[in-house]
Amino acid sequence: MAPISRVPLLLAACLILAVALAIPVARAQLAPAPSPTSDGTSIDQGIAYALMLLALVLTYLIHPLDASSSHKLF
Structure with missing residues (x-):
């Protein structure tokens, strides 16, 4: 058997890609x-994101104060 040339295969692949x-x-x-x-x-969603960011910042600001308190809840 003769070896198969890769040039026609490469040309066919390029043609298929171009058509696709x-x-x-x-x-x-x-x-x-x-x-x-x-x-x-979109305005409502922007306001909601801003309020969630504010709640997150406040949570992280208040948490160290709450963690350092001397009384236990449970």
Whole structure:
């Protein structure tokens, strides 16, 4: 048997890769995306993150004071 040349295999792999990359581009829509509208959820989420960060900071500030107290709860 004659040895199989790798050049045709490499060319076929490159061709398949090029076609696989070109198909999604060809099927893409050309219409522009609609402009984003804000219904207030991103603002609410930002306020919630800020409040959670404030609660975390306060927890770490209060915890050393609570750990150093002399009375036991249990």
